[in-house]
Amino acid sequence: MDFDEFGNPIGDELELGEEIEVKKEETESIGTNGEGSNHSDNEINEEDDDYMSDLDADFDDENLALESLRHTYGDQVEVLMEYEDRDANEPIVESGDTGESHSKEGVFIRLKKNIPRAQFDREYMMQMMKVPERIRTVCILGPLHSGKTSIADIFVLNNYDRLNCITKNIRLGWKQLRYMDNTRQEIERGMTLKLNGMTFLATDMQDKSHVINLLDTPGHVDFIDEVAVAMSVSDTALVCIDIIEGISSTTRYIIKECQKRGLSMVFLINKIDRLVLELMLPPTEAYMKLQELVLNIQGATKDSMFTPENNNILFASAKFGIIFSIEQFVSKCYGKVLAGPKLNEFVKRVWRNNYYDRGVFHPRTLNDKNHEATFVTFILNPIYKIFTHTLSREVDVVSKTLKKNFGVSLTEDEMANDPQPLLKVVFTKIFPDQKALISSLTSCSGSGNYYQKQVNLLENGVQNTSSRQFLAHAVKNMSIGDSEWTLVKVYHGNIAVGDKISVIVPVSNISDSGVKFIDEEMLEEGSQHVIEAISLLGGRFCYPVPSASEGQLVLLKGISKSFVKSATLCSNNIESAGLPLFQAINYIGRPVFKVIIAPLNPKELPKLLSGLEKTNRYYPGLHVKVEESGEHVLLGNGELYFDCLMHDLRNVYGGIEVKISDPVTVFAESCQGESFAAIPVESSNHNISLTVCAEPLDKKIVQDISKKKLDVELLGDKKGLREMAKVLRRDYGWDSLAARNIWAFFHTSILVDDTLPDETDKNLLQHFREQVLQGFYWAVREGPLMEEAIHGVKFRILKFEMSGRVNLDSLDVGIIGVQLIPLMRKACNVALLTAKPIVVEPIYEMDIIMKKVYYPVLEEVLKKRRSAYIYATETIPGTPLIEVKTQVPVIESFGLETDIRLSSEGNAIIQSHQWNDIWRKVPGDVMDEDAPIPKLKPAPTSSLSRDFVMKTRRRKGISNDGFMSNDGPTLQKYIDKELFSQLKEAGFV
Template identity: 25%
Template structure:
């Protein structure tokens, strides 16, 4: 009798069959049932017992996830799904967080996947994070299918009749399709509409491990009437019987195989989105065709920190083959490293493999100084266009100061903070060796609480943290006069002015496709985006560099030595945009225009020590003469509450400088859409619960920055400068 093939051996065998690979993610709003759904898929593939499925939350491997019943990171797993005998598929699955504070993990996961199961709570429907993650997926041309979960709630909690259930579900599907129609690229928005009849929509209850699709209904003879009768009878045995007849994994994984693309098919239309090199080049053709024999190209999407193996770079192979012991070139870091080990996943456990081909997701150990967003290629390929940067749509808006209780732990804390910044794309760490201040900036207070928890548990550091501090931005409100910057030796002069960028241009600069740093050449897509935002083609082409949502423009003419100093001008610009002149906060929405310069003929007199301070001081002076302002972060909230509490909660929001944009009447419930300063949200959860007897909740629907009221601005600037140990502004 032949020896039974192990799961690892099956995975390795299927890794070489690209048409039998599916790279998928499970995405949703928080608490809509993603990880429970993943449990049922794992159980259906023989990786978890059916009794534990839906309860163990197998991919929530960290203690904090288990304690809070919340996913805070993305988790990879390789599953083998056997539809029929000898009909097997490799499912590379990523379970993603649903809470907005951990959305950076979703952003990175989307780069690695080609299709997504969008999980939606049948009662809550389309929520802000549903929209946010679906928007990210569609932007990267990741094809969605829809799974409406927790159908039992419509029967047991909402007391819907079968007819009401049907109307409600049709409404949810229509909402999702409207969203796809608005945000999907033009060439796929019609093809990617989800439909019950096309079997791209399923309904179920993952906790009870059953699901239904149109195809499954025909195959089993089951209908919503059977589901309704099962739950109204409150018979647990009937629910178990439903699970045996139509388990979640059978329905969803059949949909995945039939409707989500393999990597060869997906890369034909995804590569132009995620890689902006020359498509007709050898590398471009290899990427488009997912060629395992072509040049090696890997996009690093995540970094896992392992106590034994160190940093594990998680990546998607888009072209070529990677082998253990192979040298690779880190394009952004400009160095050669050796891949010491290659890993695949079985839940939270990793297994070593010798090699992997294009179309697969792997972990790699041994790569020094690796960060998320890096591009790996063959050691002999240096002049290669990297993959597009992985940008998260939300910015850090909350800061905490961190210090160790025991001063001897400071070096350990600094190392831990640097590791966490590598691991977490949305975390920003600032270490000031002069003041001894260590700052962590995140998407919200929960985000920072989880980082603090890791510092204590994973690294064993007893820490003390400050109260949350809001991240402000500096900007200007008017066009300023031309100012002169003189070099210390008085031999060089620079003339420039500052003016505010329009909100449309700021939005364009924040777009994921927009390059940062020195601009060698814009793509046609970038130029069209800026023209659509209101810039002329000539203005767009004169941009020298971009930092965040700011730009420096060279409008000089006939300067002989400008090629020698423009890099230094850009460095000066970057310094000021990183730390503005009012409070050393980051700058947003500013355009610096170089109009003229007078340079010494001798290169030794126009070096960095002369140019950088002259341009830097001139930019600061120009901003201070252009009606400088402070921008505060504003969060767009969705507040769900009983209609009876609408009046007092509206008053609460307004008392916090909040602005109510819309109120939706949903029977005995109300949904408020409001804008509120981040500084006012820190205790809002407790106040909302108190004002609604625990029945109110809120979620983040978006964020922006708005001008701080003039009467508050001097107070905020003084608070920031005092905290940073700066002298009062003159």
């Protein structure tokens, strides 16, 4: 057939149809007699999945037509199949205010259309998923640009055929596939912003099959909430490390978080090609670089068992599509001459500091330059030879080396490639699968890891109930195409399409935060929903399945609107009482980045509320608050986080124009001294008197509370209270009386009963304990300065009095309890205002990896920001890079990352976080009414705290008496005028 200059066929349409028929017959014969005929990937059991009966027919017809067109036009032409024509009334350029279709922002494959053909048997995988011991959920973790998504691409390319997004440049390795990045923002930015994953069947080195749920996570610290979600459902963490950057501060924190959550870890030293192509290190120095990195891994984990010889540290080059362990390399290259015990012994000696001479391993000293390390001899030298001969275009030498050492050969077309595509072909032929990594992932976690987690979770719960009881953890709502799905980990029982389940959200009541099991009341209050569909993750597609069972990670449709962040799913019957209740997920760190938004057109407020509702469900770490003034306040993790969030709110979920304030931060209220007087606070009828004083907590205990090193749940019973008292005396120097009388922890503040039996009726105070605690919680949530949270303060109840005798069985007790809640709040406010109140601000820790030559430039940039300073600088061995650690107030950090990137000409990677929960005092006296606050000019440093307080109060509507600072917080609001005058005359206020 002939074609014109535009690629259109010339001739009768019948000829084209006949040709397509021929191609179809040829393809069918290949599918019948070819190598893949044993795996009928799209044959789905009709008995189990009636609603998918048309999947195979649609898949075969359309893909055969696509294959024919691709064969006709060649690899240089991208072939698309459109399923419907544009309507005549539909505009070519659509307006930007619709915001209804989520699919316009994604690149998801249409359900039941063009689902990629798997290289494994899907039916066999479905049967394997019924065995929990053979299922592994693995999350890929690592810092920004460590190659996590590219590692996931290796599994995608090796497990699926006929991906419609594969181009020639991707196939040759010139361009990354990034199959897990399926939203427009991710593709345009070139970085992962959302959690995504895929489920596939894989085999290990012993050819044992396992079902792998692989989760790809963002590397930018602004999206650490997505990482926390992945950790909450995973058994094992695959930690990716860039060979050049090594163990950065971000990687160290990820390791600590994995250890805290009990995740097994496997380390993947990625981008080993950079040792040759960028650093150009000789093999011996490359070995020293790898040795140093392994020692750093052992130092970060505090575990010397992490070593390549134990197969928990592997090597990879995502650029060239390979992952291998020492065992796999030795088996592949030297397996013909080594077998059984000899092979295992050889593997153990390769990494150690030995040298090989005439068939014998000898120990090697650290500075031995006369003998080459065995790892260099047997691993690095063959790799370097492949690089050298390929880049030198010595194709014949490469072909002979591959044939001799690895038993693989190259075709003439492959040898005609450019060096980079040829390198990818060579390495993928040497290591055509990921069996080494699968073996490491399955052996490190083991079946015991899953069962240990399950036993801990279901202790005293599901063990004695029917096996039919369903229990699962819903961890995240996701927008996939035009549908909303929920990511769910099943822990017990089975669920099928059409089943009705109960959805129970985590307990939000502070006094009930220790509740760990579902009760009948929760079942009655929980919402009931019918499961509309169940699917497996596929990256850019969802694979529908009829049911899910224990140990599986699946997507459920039909429950997303019943909760916001996470929830417990259980069977809809009374027998579910006693099952474990999943607590709210710890999203790692407190969001301190704040913006205020409003619709540009006030009439579109309902659209904004609808968009905020969806955005709040899809962004796990987002906090949405509505102030009393009606403002909508959003709290998140950083500038990039809000840039992506506002794009989705405007263009995807809301479809409206939104006004947004300048970014600000979250402040907190505290004190720097003890209350100068014990001022009693009385109820309106003068029947109740309460006296409270305040003092700052020690920094160590504040940090331990914020990092959850101090188990505040010990206060739940008497035994736990005694243990808590012991810890406070031993580790923090508290006296025994105060340690035994702690009533509550809230945020980072503490309430202590410091009353004396001679002055206070202890039984009466204990009777009203719940009301007193409610008032304390209220006071700590909204302090007296600007209604922000109180940070690091110990409140002590000194005295509690009531006039007359109180009958605890009378109706007056309820009235007294109602009066006590605001009275306790008022007493705490008075205590704080008499203890030298201050404003504290959050501090960002910035980890910057850059070339050493730009260090003076960084210093100049930081000098322009208040209180920003460098506290540590580390050299990255073997590279021209350094890691600089700085601290800067969050409110001074806006735009700082951009300034550093511009000043360093883009040669800096900046990660800002507040994981260590550092807070510092804002300069100035917050109670100084004479502090100068100029208009339209920056406030002087001595007035900053007063300036922040007044601006926050005016924004919240607390202060309305003009611009000047004489309408700020004052003790006069809470006590008698006469008493206030006396204190003022004495110089206390």
